[in-house]
Amino acid sequence: MAPGGRGRPPRLGVAAAAGRALLCALCFCSSLSPGRAQYERYSFRSFPRDELMPLESAYKYGLDQYGHENWAESVGYLEISMRLHRLLRDSEAFCHLNCSSARMDPDPPASDPGLGPQPQPRDRFADFPELRLFGDLLHRARCLKRCKQGLPAFRQSQPSREVLDEFQRREPYKFLQYAYFKANNLPKAIAAAHTFLLKHPNDEMMLRNMAYYKSMPGAEDHIKDLETKSYENLFIRAVRAYNGENWRTSITDMELALPDFFKAFYECLAACEGSREIKDFKDFYLSVADHYIEVLECKLKCEENLTPVIGGYPVEKFVATMYHYLQFAYYKLNDMKNAAPCVASYMLFDQKDEVMKQNLVYYEYHREKWGLTDEHFQPRSEAVQYFNVTTIQKELYEFAKENIMDDDEGEVVEYLDELLEEEGDG
Known part of the structure; x- marks a missing residue:
């Protein structure tokens, strides 16, 4: 039917986590090369001008052509939307990394000479931590604004959160694999199906499709993750x-x-x-x-x-x-x-x-x-550094879940009562 443990040498242990399953998988992967089909024309610094368009428009047009069974047109725009998504993601990372150290100058601006000598505190924000925080925030925002004004990804209308989430879940590959199949491009159909399954290993329809593909001679040569990292x-x-x-x-x-x-x-x-x-x-x-x-x-x-x-x-x-x-x-x-x-x-x-x-x-x-x-x-x-960043982020998120995200009306009333009692005692 067509597609619709760990070893231990003396004294020291070898690597955990991967174990025998990883060894077997590596044997299987040894003949595979990383796929880059939809990113062949991708370049962060010199993105093709003819492909610059709003990400959401390109994606929805590709899906619209998919619905009308215009397979070549659908493939073309779905691939463009993949490149546009990568461009947006790389552009966001570029600006935020480059502006991460933007800070407000701790020294006060030069004073008017006509006013005479002015007091120069060692740290003018020592007593105003909130002003320091938001001063740094404003300078970082200025840096980001300037950076984004110079990048083509931000000159287009921005996609919705729902669309970005679909790309994060690799949903476009669900449509790409079938469009490739209908366009008689089996190598790319197999790669797209595999790429989708890595995020959705229990998707029954895609598993059936992959079983069909694997029944074809030479199919394993095309099983590759199109989103693999170096x-x-x-x-x-x-x-x-x-x-x-x-x-x-x-x-x-x-x-x-x-x-x-x-x-x-x-x-x-x-x-x-x-x-x-x-x-x-x-x-x-x-x-x-x-x-x-x-x-x-x-x-x-x-x-x-x-x-x-x-x-x-x-x-x-x-x-x-x-x-x-x-x-x-x-x-x-x-x-x-x-x-x-x-x-x-x-x-x-x-x-x-x-x-x-x-x-x-x-x-x-x-x-x-x-x-x-x-x-x-x-x-x-x-x-x-990696351990500290991941640990602190989890701690902050847990705090937010317990104290901000889950609104408990009873707790709020109790907290207000405590504040009123403290005010009365004062």
């Missing part, structure tokens, strides 16, 4: 080298995968700070809080959305897993001064891991033999 390929190469005991190659690729992932992660965080639809009117601080909660919800999804899916399963504790592979590879090369910080980095994310606890004890026991100091038992700086 760090995913580096990670897969590193694990493959690790399994082949090519320790240096594994270290090289894994050390490249880490900063590449962090770059994608912080770009994802920055892209979450884009425009927002205002649906109601609230007090100033509640309105600001609502906007930031929405931003936090987006940022908290970055870790999950960027985690590689291999063999149908997301790599558990992806960042920690990379440090786990690294610590053992460094150990095998007798590079204990690099292995120990990787152990400490892993422990940030899983302090209860018994194997890694044993590894840490082992390194501590031989610290004099290997010339290790207290500094070698500190987690790496990029791991600390």
Whole structure:
């Protein structure tokens, strides 16, 4: 029918999380190359002028042509909408990253010489933290305004939150795979179906479609993730080298995968700070809080959305897993001064891991033999930053859920009564 565990060598444990399933998946993936079909013409700095149009208009026109069974036209505009979405996402990240350090000048503006000498406090905002906060906010807003005025993605009407959410869920690939199939482009249909299934592994219709595609000769050559990131390929190469005991190659690729992932992660965080639809009117601080909660919800999804899916399963504790592979590879090369910080980095994310606890004890026991100091038992700086950012974001979101998002009328009345009592006592 057509489409409608973990091993353990002596003393030290090998990488967790991925286990045998990851090894099998890597064997399957070894013949696959990363797909870039709909992004062949994509360039952030020189986006084709003939494709510049509102994202939502391009997407809806593609869906409209899909409904009219104009398959070639539908494919063309759905692909353009994918590129426009990437352009918007990259543009948001570019501006917000470049403006993240914009701050108000702590020194006062130059005074009029005719007024004579003026008092120059050491910190004129010391007693006005709110003014400092919003002064920095205004300067950052100015930076963002200037940045966005120079980028083509922001000269178009902006898409709705619903449309952006559809792209985040990879919904366009559901339509692309069938349009490709009807346009007799089976390689792209297979790739689009696989790309959609990575986000929706239990979608029955797409599973049936994929089963049909897999029944065709050579189908596996076209099973690729069209949204794959470069760090995913580096990670897969590193694990493959690790399994082949090519320790240096594994270290090289894994050390490249880490900063590449962090770059994608912080770009994802920055892209979450884009425009927002205002649906109601609230007090100033509640309105600001609502906007930031929405931003936090987006940022908290970055870790999950960027985690590689291999063999149908997301790599558990992806960042920690990379440090786990690294610590053992460094150990095998007798590079204990690099292995120990990787152990400490892993422990940030899983302090209860018994194997890694044993590894840490082992390194501590031989610290004099290997010339290790207290500094070698500190987690790496990029791991600390990532851990702190993700932890604080989760804490803020939990606070918002408990105190702002869930309005409990009884609690509000009780709180007001307490305030009135305090005022009466005063």
